[in-house]
Amino acid sequence: MQEFTIDVQQQIAASETPGAEFQALPWTRQRVVFFQLPESVQRDVLDDMDRQEVRRFVRRLDPDDATDVVGLLDEDTQGAVLGQLETDRRERIEFLLKFSPDSAAGMMDLGYVTVDKDQGFEEVARLVRRHEARTGRFPTVFVTDGDEVLGELPGHTLALAGHGSAVITEYLRPAPTVRYEQPDSEVIEVFRANPQSKIVVLDEDDSILGVIYADDLLQAIEEEAGQTLYEFTGVDEQESVLDGAFEKVRRRYKWLIINLGTAFLAAATVGLFEDTIAALTLLAIYMPVVAGMGGNAGTQSMAVTVRGIALEQISLRTGRRAIGNEVLAGAVNGVITGVIVAVIATLFNQSPLLGLVIGIAMVLNLVIAGFFGALVPLVLDRLGYDPATSATIFITTATDVLGFFIFLGLAQVVLL
């Protein structure tokens, strides 16, 4: 089953006729496979299908999934496909298309009905049956008082319909709300605090636009999940392993050029000590050790801080203690690795002074790594930037430039 999914996805991505390949799948597989494909391949599949075929695919999807598919089409095809759907379906999709896919409204679903608090279970049952007949799905039932949402009526309370005069407001579960334009991340936050509820999406007037289920959120969370390492390495979040080579180049070269700047800063630092290196070539051999260890330690501190920011365990304002701990941890790890390097350098090169210089450089560079590794993401977060993406540039620059400066500078003073 797993291998099967892999094969199918790869096969579609590599095919000259991805649309035909895709349509050869049984319907239930189509739904699953399509939404697992990277966006670039989804577009290829749709491009390779004619309008009738796209329409056939779209009409069998839930409105919110259908909206995601229609959103990938160019405007002409969009109009042609929508024009051929039943009016009710078309209107729902057109409504959902108005919202950003990364907002609360982009995640929401139209599977709900609303009833007034004064209505009885008979009326609720009637609305539910009508919705079910039209959509094939049991809706979430929201109870309102005028425009205000009072809560959700659990589905099983329908068993009370026909059993006399039960009052619906006595069976309400609280329904947390979000605004239609709130970003995914804030919706996830609301869900975290109310894990067993459905979330109501409201527009500016506080009227209900839709409902978000846990499974809609899961997709958003999974997407967020894959992004950290991407952001960290400067890969465009849309990139997929199945993309072609030139697509990959287009998505990465800018980051590499930015890093080239960083690398040249490090090179310039080394350049300051050209004479020192000329006098003692041995130093060039230990340069990768100093830089590599600083980079690794800084990345560790950064990873922990970025996760702490994401989990809201820390902010710049409350971070002083955490930064202090990173610096202290850097110092201790610096002593551990510095002693090892110093011993090796002393034994191999018969120079205790070289060992001392590189050991001290190691301790200082790991302190720098801890300090910047924790501080940079916190500052970026405070300034409103994404800490995972940009932090590495600054941290690597700090550990490379300061690391080389300390190591070669110490060497110049002590060894020459």
Added chain:
Amino acid sequence: MQEFTIDVQQQIAASETPGAEFQALPWTRQRVVFFQLPESVQRDVLDDMDRQEVRRFVRRLDPDDATDVVGLLDEDTQGAVLGQLETDRRERIEFLLKFSPDSAAGMMDLGYVTVDKDQGFEEVARLVRRHEARTGRFPTVFVTDGDEVLGELPGHTLALAGHGSAVITEYLRPAPTVRYEQPDSEVIEVFRANPQSKIVVLDEDDSILGVIYADDLLQAIEEEAGQTLYEFTGVDEQESVLDGAFEKVRRRYKWLIINLGTAFLAAATVGLFEDTIAALTLLAIYMPVVAGMGGNAGTQSMAVTVRGIALEQISLRTGRRAIGNEVLAGAVNGVITGVIVAVIATLFNQSPLLGLVIGIAMVLNLVIAGFFGALVPLVLDRLGYDPATSATIFITTATDVLGFFIFLGLAQVVLL
């Protein structure tokens, strides 16, 4: 609200009396805050509470959440706390404690009832009412034929109770199943293919052990999400930004020592060319450029491949084309950045030959980065290792060692 959560978590983590601090929160906040705290702080909180207080906290939680809390206690306290709970509750928790928290059984919930396919809606309604009276929660209803699970009966079908002779098997929704010992990641996989279902957890005999809801999965997915960058940087997955400095050292020093090995391999490679560097110190200045760019490009290829593996879009068997694309992308990016570096080196150092050498080294190193960046995670995945954790070591070693070798080797041949 966000700042409030941050403050509370930090305050508890930093407090001398974390248990008292925690218990000062209103109950609804306690539940949310506790499960957001890092595990080390959760333990501190529980250590600082006496058995009565722990019991008071545990008795108000759902059995699966209660199990997570009880699982953090030492054996003595565990016994004392469990011994004072109502029998029904205690038995449920004791049952759940038997399973690994990272397995399907560790995520599951006991909020279900089973009915035989031949029973009527009246019997279903009776079981549901009994379960609700006992637990305060509406259960999921599974319909079985002997031991075989036929499906789930949607809650709203209870409206059919008392309306004559409806047959329950006509209202079934399919219920996907997992084995109790399957890891989180496989359960998430099943959920992806069946996003709107509850998942049944079965034991070896195919009898039902529990049910997994979307919100149980969410926690697992969020945990998985935070882990990639951790694995990538060699940080222990339990580490939190709120941990103390020595906790941090304990969790990281091993990875740093492993990386020291890598760094020494790079140093040894440079050592082979000590005479070359002595003759042309300029080379030492460009070393960080070659190594840095190779490392960055390799990490990009790795990030994309690791995500592709996680999304099951690729495996070693089907990966040839993707590896080819990474190599080609590396070559193109190598030419782009290589030309920039060559021009700069030529202008700054008045040596077109040095520019040529460093430009060619850049192209070759980015090809190496693309090749190993894609291949290493795929091989590790095939061998059953986690690709995110160990891949960087191998990829960095490849780009450093081969990068220095090519750059300095070429320089020796061309420039001396």
